[in-house]
Amino acid sequence: MPIDQEKLAKLQKLSANNKVGGTRRKLNKKAGSSAGANKDDTKLQSQLAKLHAVTIDNVAEANFFKDDGKVMHFNKVGVQVAAQHNTSVFYGLPQEKNLQDLFPGIISQLGPEAIQALSQLAAQMEKHEAKAPADAEKKDEAIPELVEGQTFDADVE
């Protein structure tokens, strides 16, 4: 099969403009450098140094309250605060917990919107304690009392 020399020349001209290897190398280089820098948070810390952030000592715990009733609880945490810029940074690993799991230590950290919920919870507890003896009485009625000395041999065939 004979090759058309004119078409081959055109294709060679077009392919000369493409640089596939170079493009790939550039992309990889950019992605690698940015990913490495972000993982260490070194840039974040340098920006905080510009904002004159102060490290707060002796922080026992931190809590992020969510609107679905759960809490992101930091058991060990480092806190940096730039007060003039209204910026805080929390270093640590949070655990997502329910609000009931953190009682009673969490009470003092609840906000004003949670105080009414706390009142309702207290009312529920009081109501539950009032219900408990009534259930006990009902339970006794269902079971007939056994009389000592009475035998049921006559009923057995």
Add this chain to the structure above:
Amino acid sequence: MSAIPENANVTVLNKNEKKARELIGKLGLKQIPGIIRVTFRKKDNQIYAIEKPEVFRSAGGNYVVFGEAKVDNFTQKLAAAQQQAQASGIMPSNEDVATKSPEDIQADMQAAAEGSVNAAAEEDDEEGEVDAGDLNKDDIELVVQQTNVSKNQAIKALKAHNGDLVNAIMSLSK
């Protein structure tokens, strides 16, 4: 500069905060929605609170919070909330609470179990008027801290509510 009405849904950033957001915003932070309050506690029980926070997560797993951090005082806030609730009549009565979520039921069962244990302890020791009896010392200290009352009053409140911390704190704060 016009005055902003109360409870308006407007956030005003001062010059410094704008600068901070611009600087840290370049680092590619991811915003986390749904967080309504951020608090952290020092080891001397001093509590800082950030109301209406805006939380971002950095690539390294740390959290950046924009919002003013204030020193928090729970006792004063609780007293003010109680007065406000009584004035406006929002305070819930016992009959209003009809339905319970499973988590509330779990909390009720735990409280009832504690109540029965403490009731049994009180029967054994009838002369424990001022004495703490079998009440947990940490509970007494917690009630004293939260409500700023004397230790004897805290013990009486805890015994009146069968060792229930929430009810004891609420009764002493009124």
